[in-house]
Amino acid sequence: MRLAPILATSLCAAAAQVQAQPWTASAPARPEKFAPEVVARGDTEESMLSVSPDGSQLFWGVSRVWFPMSRVSEIWTARRTVNGWEGRERASFSFGYSDGDPFVSPDGRRIYFVSVRPVRGPRRDFDLYVVERTATGFGPARNLGTNVNSPEDELYPSVAADGTVYFASDRSGTWKIYRARPQADGSYGAPEPLPAPVNAEGNWNFNPFVSADHRTLLYTSLNRAGDRGRGDIWMARLDADGAVTIARNLGPLVNSAQDEFHPTLSPDGRALFFIRRTGEPGATADVYWVRTDGLGLR
Numbered sequence: 001m002r003l004a005p006i007l008a009t010s011l012c013a014a015a016a017q018v019q020a021q022p023w024t025a026s027a028p029a030r031p032e033k034f035a036p037e038v039v040a041r042g043d044t045e046e047s048m049l050s051v052s053p054d055g056s057q058l059f060w061g062v063s064r065v066w067f068p069m070s071r072v073s074e075i076w077t078a079r080r081t082v083n084g085w086e087g088r089e090r091a092s093f094s095f096g097y098s099d100g101d102p103f104v105s106p107d108g109r110r111i112y113f114v115s116v117r118p119v120r121g122p123r124r125d126f127d128l129y130v131v132e133r134t135a136t137g138f139g140p141a142r143n144l145g146t147n148v149n150s151p152e153d154e155l156y157p158s159v160a161a162d163g164t165v166y167f168a169s170d171r172s173g174t175w176k177i178y179r180a181r182p183q184a185d186g187s188y189g190a191p192e193p194l195p196a197p198v199n200a201e202g203n204w205n206f207n208p209f210v211s212a213d214h215r216t217l218l219y220t221s222l223n224r225a226g227d228r229g230r231g232d233i234w235m236a237r238l239d240a241d242g243a244v245t246i247a248r249n250l251g252p253l254v255n256s257a258q259d260e261f262h263p264t265l266s267p268d269g270r271a272l273f274f275i276r277r278t279g280e281p282g283a284t285a286d287v288y289w290v291r292t293d294g295l296g297l298r
Helices: 003-020
Strands: 045-051 057-063 074-081 084-090 099-104 110-115 127-134 154-159 165-169 176-180 204-210 216-222 231-238 244-249 259-265 271-277 286-291
Touching (some): 045 259, 045 271, 045 286, 057 099, 099 154, 110 154, 165 204
Parallel strands (some): 154 204, 204 259
Antiparallel strands (some): 057 074, 074 084, 099 110, 110 127, 165 176, 204 216, 231 244, 259 271, 271 286
16 A cells, blocks of 8 residues: 555645634634734724624724824734735725724625725814625725714724624713614614623723624723723623623733733634733734634634
């Protein structure tokens, strides 16, 4: 019996199986900086990262000084190749204005983001916008309208498969998480604040990420009983009617005595991405990632 051909065939089959696995299968067991040569770079501040549904493209916020405190940000993108993430560049729709918090819709056809671009004149507050993918790139940016946007900041959009947009705003004087449901004419209904225990008195809640089916919500909370540090990432379960059935701290694997915020999931649910700011001299806010096994998200 000739073992060499059999061994060669087995090795080829194993290699093909590895290549067929999604890149998210290589997410580390403990949080690590994500793609440090492309995304989590030491010379920039990163914010909210979103992955296209097929896993081939990233969009994330880039700034020189911590956003949104700096009020200045750009949206960058990179594509997946056989060599990893390449082609780091500013997104074609993010020029001329301060833009941030990109989120790719579950069908991949739209990118929601925030911007200070004018509607009826210059302004300083951030509104929610959306761009549509076209055959040649992206169409013009569209403001989500006065039903959703207020004179205060609207930030951190996340969208479920049915088009319901989740976001955070300080329109009430404190940061709360809201959702607005799409209407038959393409507009949005009046936003509603999420019920307790997500929006609870005495703490700030922001950075929402909602799963495509509306059932899992990740978010950042400050000054909440059970916090492990400055900002912590929390998880809530929502029922079919949108009521909150449980809310809990995501635990010590992700949360630390440092700042953790901006949670998002890969479309296949294998990897959690988030921002960590250590507060050490010279440190920047960087994108980290970790596998979701053991976090109780699936």
